[in-house]
Amino acid sequence: MRTDTLIEMLARDAGPVPRALAARRLAPAALAGLLASATIAVAILGALPASMFASHVPWSKVAYAGALALAAGWLAARLSRPAAPVERPRAATIAVMLAMAAIGAASLWAEPPGARLAALLGGSWSTCPWSVLALSLPALGATLLAMRGLAPTRLRAAGTAAGLLAGAVGAIGYALHCPEAALAFVAAWYTAGIALAGALGAALGPLVLRW
Amino acid sequence: MIASAAQPGIFSLPDQWSASRDMRVDAGPGEFESSLKPLWLRAQAGDGAAYRQCLDLLSARLRGFFRRRLSGSPDMVEDLVQETLLAIHLRRGTHDPELPVTAWVLAIARHKLVDMWRRRGRREALHDNVDDVDERFLAVDPVDGGARRDLAALLRELPEAQRRAIMLTRIEGLSVAEASARSGASISAIKVQVHRGLKRLAARVRRDDTA
Numbered sequence: 073m074r075t076d077t078l079i080e081m082l083a084r085d086a087g088p089v090p091r092a093l094a095a096r097r098l099a100p101a102a103l104a105g106l107l108a109s110a111t112i113a114v115a116i117l118g119a120l121p122a123s124m125f126a127s128h129v130p131w132s133k134v135a136y137a138g139a140l141a142l143a144a145g146w147l148a149a150r151l152s153r154p155a156a157p158v159e160r161p162r163a164a165t166i167a168v169m170l171a172m173a174a175i176g177a178a179s180l181w182a183e184p185p186g187a188r189l190a191a192l193l194g195g196s197w198s199t200c201p202w203s204v205l206a207l208s209l210p211a212l213g214a215t216l217l218a219m220r221g222l223a224p225t226r227l228r229a230a231g232t233a234a235g236l237l238a239g240a241v242g243a244i245g246y247a248l249h250c251p252e253a254a255l256a257f258v259a260a261w262y263t264a265g266i267a268l269a270g271a272l273g274a275a276l277g278p279l280v281l282r283w
Numbered sequence: 284m285i286a287s288a289a290q291p292g293i294f295s296l297p298d299q300w301s302a303s304r305d306m307r308v309d310a311g312p313g314e315f316e317s318s319l320k321p322l323w324l325r326a327q328a329g330d331g332a333a334y335r336q337c338l339d340l341l342s343a344r345l346r347g348f349f350r351r352r353l354s355g356s357p358d359m360v361e362d363l364v365q366e367t368l369l370a371i372h373l374r375r376g377t378h379d380p381e382l383p384v385t386a387w388v389l390a391i392a393r394h395k396l397v398d399m400w401r402r403r404g405r406r407e408a409l410h411d412n413v414d415d416v417d418e419r420f421l422a423v424d425p426v427d428g429g430a431r432r433d434l435a436a437l438l439r440e441l442p443e444a445q446r447r448a449i450m451l452t453r454i455e456g457l458s459v460a461e462a463s464a465r466s467g468a469s470i471s472a473i474k475v476q477v478h479r480g481l482k483r484l485a486a487r488v489r490r491d492d493t494a
Contacts, residue, residue: 073365073432073434073437075361075364075365075368075431077367077434078365078368078434079315079335079338079339079342079368080335080453081369081373081434081449081453081454082334082338082369082453083331083334083338083479084331084332084334084336084452084453084456085331085452085453085458085459086334086372087329087377088327088328088329089327089375089376089378091376093377094377095375098480109297110337153378153379153386153387154374154375154377154378154386154387154390154391154394155382155386155390156379156382157382157390163361163432208415219443221372222376222377223370223374223391223394224379225390225393225394226389282398283374
């Protein structure tokens with residue numbers, strides 16, 4: 073086949089290009105993942121008692137994970153496009169995590185010294201990261217699939233961003249079940265779970281994101 | 284290349300047909316970008332003739348780019364040019380109009396090159412940042428060597444609906460409305476079948492390049 077024949081075939085009736093493609097593909101994937109995470113958390117793990125929703129307990133986690141999801145989503149969208157700059161979304165993602173770490177450290181400092189370790193570990197520190205990871209899997213699958221239809225050229229980084237986005241989405245779902253109140257707990261163990269999802273995304277990126 | 288600065292009119296586009304005549308085939312990278320960008324933006328808005336010219340100009344640049352990196356395999360050069368053009372077409376929604384077109388195309392070309400090397404078992408790691416835009420399109424080769432693959436054979440491998448949609452609209456040149464009347468499929472069905480058919484073609488072409 074001659075290249076000019078191919079060009080003719082591609083150009084004829086090609087029409088205008090769809091706008092904001094990355095956002096339009098990634099947002100539904102993240103939302104579907106969020107729905108899955110919330111549903112599984114409530115149905116299988118069990119939701120918090122209604123009274124707790126009047127306290128800060130779930131909302132501080134939703135705020136953190138929500139902010140991280142927006143930043144990581146921005147990063148993932150950029151990494152889905154060839155040669156798009158990523159400095160600002162990457163800085164935003166790191167900034168959200170650092171801010172939460174600072175808030176967690178401050179809240180730990182506010183505790184009397186004998187109570188700090190208990191506050192940090194809570195009652196579920198060893199299961200929390202794995203639960204967040206498990207709840208992030210639907211979002212990770214959907215996000216990686218959406219990315220394959222875009223054009224990531226930095227596959228490990230794109231996979232990491234997809235993982236962080238999925239992890240944040242999983243964390244939002246988990247917040248509907250998790251009774252831990254200490255901000256230090258959230259900063260440590262929710263971030264650990266989100267980081268695990270990021271690492272899984274990094275491993276899968278080079279395998280799954282080829283096009 | 285310096286001499287072109289003395290004739291600034293060469294890059295004005297009084298009408299859409301003058302671009303390929305006026306643009307000097309050996310224009311330097313910066314000049315190429317500044318001439319290509321307005322043409323590309325019109326193409327993205329739906330101007331088919333502008334799109335065809337963009338693909339023509341890009342194919343010449345891509346040929347030079349691949350030729351300098353595939354010194355032992357002239358056959359593969361045209362194959363890669365066509366594979367990259369298909370990728371450009373199918374993923375053109377990932378170009379941000381604020382950013383340079385050449386950087387975007389270069390990232391895709393490098394991605395396709397690395398992908399082909401990887402699939403052929405080449406173990407050399409590419410240490411440079413794939414999106415580093417220091418190396419731009421420096422050489423141009425306008426000669427269309429033709430490629431080994433046969434368009435008719437490729438089209439024959441497509442499912443019936445996809446092949447028919449592509450034959451009617453892209454090869455025979457009917458409008459989507461005429462193709463819809465001829466085949467009995469709805470207009471949106473035709474568009475979907477064309478898109479799917481081109482994606483199949485691209486995947487087939489990519490698999491071919493491993494042979």
